[in-house]
Structures are given as C-alpha cells and as structure tokens.
Amino acid sequence: MAASFIEPKILKGFRDFLPASEIPRRALIETIERCFRLYGFVPIDTPALEYAEILLGKGGGETEKQIYRFKDHGDRDVALRFDLTVPFARFIAEHRAGLPLPFKRYHIAKVWRGENTQRGRYREFTQCDFDIVGSAGAAADFEILLMIRHALTAAGAGDLIIKINHRGLFNRFLDCLGLPDRSAKILRAVDKLGKAGAEETRSALSSIAGGSRADEILAFIQNRGSFEETLAEITRASGGESPESRRLSDLRAFMVENGIAGSFALDPSITRGLDYYTGVVYETFLTGLPDIGSVCSGGRYDNLAGLYSKEAVCGVGSSIGLDRLIAALEALGKLDARPSYSEAAVACIKEEDAGRCQVLARSLRDAGIPCEVFLEKGKLSKQCALAEKKGVKWLIIPGESPLEDPLTLRDLERRENREGVSLEEIRRLLRPCSGELTGKA
C-alpha cells in the first residue's frame, strides 16, 4: 500500500510546548500559584466552552470578531472563552449564594482569540487572574497590589514599578472640567497614550473635549512627582479631598507600613481601557525591561456580574499576562530552561537489570530526588552525553550486580567519577532539589 501521510502541522497562532519551554512555563505558574495560596486565595475552574450569549453579553464589536463561535451538536450557539473575567462574572452570578464573601479566587487557564496574529500575539494563551469580590475597602485594593509585587518578585522579574491611579478621582476632575458625560471616551483616549504618543492623544482628546480642555487633561495626566506631590496635585485639580483621594492616601500609608512604597508610583495617565473599572486601576512595568509594557494590570469594579444578576458585586482584581511575563523573564535571563527534572539517572549496563535499576532509583525517589532510569543499553559515553543533554547532574553506574556491588557515581558537571560508593552515600550527597520544580523541598 502506498501510504499517504497527513502533514503534521498546527494552526497559526497556536503552539506546541516542548519540555524545554513547558518546564519553565509550569515552574512559573507553580511559583505564582504558590504565592496566591500563601494569601489564602483559592482556585476555581470554568468550562472552556460556554453559551455565546453568556460570553458576548451586550458586547459585539472587537470581541465578536475575535471569538471562536460555532453551533454544537445540539445546535446551541457556543463559543470558546476569550478571557477569564466574563466567565468569572457568570460564575459569581450563578454561585454567589454559596460563596463566603469576601471571596478570594485565582484562575489560571487558557483562553482563545482568533485575532490577527501579526503583532506576535497568540490565538491560544494563558491568563492568570486573581480577584477579591465582595469587599469594597482599601484593604482589598492593597492586598491585590501586594500580591502583584510578591508574585512577580517570586517569579524573578526583578525590580518593578506598579503605576496606580483612581478612575473615580479622574472622573471628579472631568466633572470639574464640565465633561462628566465624555468620561468613557476620554479615559480610553488617555489609556492609549503609551502607544499613540502625546501628539496623537492630544488630537484625540481635542476632538472629544475641545482644544483647551485637551490641554488641561494632558496637564493633569502629566503629574509625575512623588506619590505625595502627585496626590496633592490631582486632589486639588479634582475639587479637593474626596473619598477617592483618601483611598489613594490610605493605600500609600499601607505601602509605607509594609516597606514597599518604592515599588509604587501614582500615575494619573493610567486609566485602563475596560469600561467596568470604577476605582483604583494599575499597570506593572519591569524596571529592567520597561518597553515590554505592563505585565500585570487590573483594577476595582463596582458591578462585576451586572449582565447576569441584579445583585451588584464589587471587587478588585488583576491579571498576569503569562506569555508576556515569560518573554520578559527570558529577555532578562531569568528563565531556567532546564529540559528535565531529573537530578540523577541510573545508567543501563545490562537490559535484564531493569528491575534492579528501578529498585536503586526508588531509593532516591523515596527521598524526593527525581531519578530517571535509562532503558537502553549503549556505550557509557553516549549515556553520559544523553544525561548531560537532559541537564541531569549525576549518573549512577551500577556494577555487575546492581543491588549488591558498590556503585560508581559520575558527576556530570565536573565530569568526574567516584568509584565504590554505596546507595546510602549517594542519597546523602544528592539532597532533594528545590521545591520549585518537583513540589518537594
């Protein structure tokens, strides 16, 4: 039979993760997850596929164009989730009565957008959301800010600046300018400042609010002194002390008490594009790599599940852009790209010793040391090369009788052999590797 093969290829914008990229990706997720758990946050999961009506809401527009939507076998109009916020809103509306409030959850999962891939974006990517719902105070805002700093620092992102602002205060300022009705448009125009530049933003603002108002707005968002100076300026420009300005000064006090004020800046040009934010908003920039853009953004909202329920649920949350963070860590040389978890490997001298080699390996595994057993006989030099390629540090070479005779331990980094060692000595020497990768410490 002349075989015809199906070409093994994947869709544009989608990716295979080979071990060398999946191992650091998983390690990063585990680090972030460990941080969330230390704050008492709990995981949830929701379906990848939902009713299109649920996901699109009143939406349409950009989302509608990007969403993977189709009819299922029962002719239902369904779609793949394009973010984790909309499913979370539906989740809260559906399960609110059974959840202890405030509810602190995280959700790390894939989402899908059939968008144009030209800007190096993917059609399948991982989001990493964490939110506190049912708590309106500064304490909740601060906890999320603290977690952003903690999670990114634990991930190895180095120094960072979390730029915060308060949408409510911005709106008070627009009220003072007599522009309350144009708030959404103005906030969106300001949100694009980074990408569009000052010139284009001025012209956008002019067409929304007129030239002189545009200049006042530009002056407002260019306040970039110390936190206190900026807060004083924007408080004055927004009509004086208000609950919103007090929220910012409360947050500032919390930062100082925690000795982390240096990681935060008050930046009135931060507005976030999404309409549902109503309170503090923030974006996070890495000092070592500012041009990559915000790696973690979010804010406070008054009414998360308004599309699905008449009960207003407020909250505050954030989302780590995992792919962007990985790209940043890679660029900073902070991504450990080890292609294996194994600390040690047992060489294969005789294939009939496979059972006994597993007994050797077990003794290390029981001590939490990842130990691979090589399955194929071959030149020892080849086995050493394979182990090195995998990033394995130690090769255990069994003797004639693996469980009775002394062993040889090869240090693959130094390329040195220690002859005549016992399994017990090896176990003592190879302390378990860090919890990062194996979950054992």
Added chain:
Amino acid sequence: MAASFIEPKILKGFRDFLPASEIPRRALIETIERCFRLYGFVPIDTPALEYAEILLGKGGGETEKQIYRFKDHGDRDVALRFDLTVPFARFIAEHRAGLPLPFKRYHIAKVWRGENTQRGRYREFTQCDFDIVGSAGAAADFEILLMIRHALTAAGAGDLIIKINHRGLFNRFLDCLGLPDRSAKILRAVDKLGKAGAEETRSALSSIAGGSRADEILAFIQNRGSFEETLAEITRASGGESPESRRLSDLRAFMVENGIAGSFALDPSITRGLDYYTGVVYETFLTGLPDIGSVCSGGRYDNLAGLYSKEAVCGVGSSIGLDRLIAALEALGKLDARPSYSEAAVACIKEEDAGRCQVLARSLRDAGIPCEVFLEKGKLSKQCALAEKKGVKWLIIPGESPLEDPLTLRDLERRENREGVSLEEIRRLLRPCSGELTGKA
C-alpha cells in the same frame, strides 16, 4: 432602564469547579505530576484546537460524531482535541528529530467530546497521559507499570490490581486457531466482556469465529490462576515459548525484584479496545472499589505516528482517568475536601490596620505558612465562624497596636484562645503545612 439579565448557566456536560472541588482536584493532579517528575518524565502541551484532518485521521465513525468541529475565521476546518493520544502522535511526527529518544513525557490537560451525557459522562474532562516512546524493551513496559502503581498509591487509592495481558500472545493463540484475520474483531469483542457479560460475548465471538472457536477463546481468556500458572497456560495455548511469552516472564521477574508482584495479575481477557496496541496491555482496578472499572489503562504500540510520518515510532503508555479516579477517591473517603489553603488568618479588628495586618501575615508567609488577612471588620464570633467554614486552623487576633502589642492566637479546632503570644511563637507553632497543597514542605 429596566434591566434584562442573561441567565447565568453553563452547557450540559460541562462543569464549574468551585474551590471545594477544585482544591482536591488540583492536589490530586499535583501528586500525580510529582510522581511523574520523580521518574524523569517531562511535561508537554499541545493546542486545544487543531486541524480537524489531524485529529480525525482516517477515523470518522464514533469520533466524528463526538468531536467539536467547526470553521474558524479563516474558513479552516478545525476541531477541539478529543483525547491526548492523537495530538501526541502528531507532536511526535512533527518534533521527532529534536527529541532525545527514548522520550518520556506526560501531558495533563482537558479534552472535549460532545457525546451523549446520559451515562454520567462529561463533555469536558481531564486526561492524564504518560508515555515512553522510542524504547521497545521490557524495561519501558515495566517503568510504566511501576508508575501506574506509584501514582495511584500516592494518590491514596489504596490496594489495587493491575491486570496485564499481551496482545501479541493473544494473536499467536488466534493464529493457532486459524483466525489471524479476525483478530481486531475478536479482541474488541473480548474487550467488552466486562460490560456485555459471558453470554453476550460468546454470541459475539460465535458470529465472528463460529461456536467451537468461540468456546476455545472463552476458555483461553478465562485462565485466571497465579501469574505463573496463567502464563504457562496461555504460552502453551499460543504454540509455546515466544518473544511475547518471554516479555511477560521478564516483566514478572522485574515485579518480583521490586517486591510489587502482588499488585499485578496476568489476565488474558484484557485486550483494550483500541486498534493501535500491539504488545502488553493493562487495566487497573481498585480493590476497595472494583465496580468503578479501570482507573488507569494503556499498552504498547508499534507505530504511534503512522498517520503523519513514514517513520515508525514505538512506545508504551498509559492514561489515568482523572474524573473516575476522583469519584473513586471520594467514594473511598480519601479525597481531602478542605475548601481553603490557609493555615492561619489574621482577624480584622480595625480596617485602618490592614497594612500592619499584612506585615504580620507576611512573617508567616515568608516561612511558607499560608496566611489570609481578613479584610472586613465584624464581630469576632463571625470572623471565627468564617475561618472555621474555610477550614482555617488558627485565627490571629491583633491587639490595639498590631505590630507592637502581644497577639491572641485562637485554636479554631479546640476553640481555645492563647493570650499574649508573640509573632515568633506563632510562627514556631504553625509549622508549614504539607507540600501537597502549597508546594512548600
């Protein structure tokens, strides 16, 4: 505006995972993953969405009816993966040249099947596959068997029996009966024995092979003595010693050397339904819950990626049915359904202390102890009740000045207060909880 709400509901066959079910689900996955890593297995990931042609292969039939398939924005014929085997075959065909062989990988991910949900099946569920490709020997078969036992035992599944058989030996037996051409049909009929019963299986076999042959096949698959007795019987019935019978005796020797022979039975009625298996096949039954069926099945194959490449890649692998395993652990009372990770919580006495309470909590978090900060002021009795509901063990009650005054530590299990303790004492008392949940030991 009279609001009209979208009903917050999910698709039939799909599930929300609330923390009380997501926490034990994640803990189980982490336990299994830790086991895989101890053997040097590495993770991969593949796209949820692939070209339909890739996923369906020559297939059609049952798969075609169940698969979620649609046209994407570029009018490409795409589908959601319905298992992890087909994407792995495509992955191997595509990346083989860059992978060190033997390649030991695991893949834990969701798959989707739009099948009838009447039998309590889900349309979205998690598969947990592990395979060794590029190694033909008994050592690889044995490693997979060892891992099944290790992973399920670590998961708390208790005593189990892994029933193994060899398809090649079964085929030798069918050759002896003069039925080599009807092997696929016969193996499939035998695979249904458990569900269909002896009567129906006999009639199925009769219609394939005739009544007297059917009886001989039934006699063959009913060999259920000790491993050695059964092996002797089926070796004889399949024409005497062969590489296949030797493979089974090699595996038996490895089991004995590892002191785990009691976990295995040779059962000639195990054939597995899937056509691509060519060597050993196995299914795993929990002694405490045999009726739930196999929780982990698999086998050896000669040519994994044959649809996509002319290069034959052999391998051996297995798949844990995570949903079935969770149901089993639940029935066995072995699923820890704690709804929180927090060991401790800091009570909220004054909301303006939120910053200082985070400083207290940090000292525990830095020691690896998950510690939540309560954000809302309220009666202490209510805060205790909330903490208890979350399964938190300790409530830290700050004094007038949280960072200077002594603290009160409430033991929520015993409902006792210890007054006047220092943060250092608390930290010493609350040793970090197990690595199972937090990744810290």
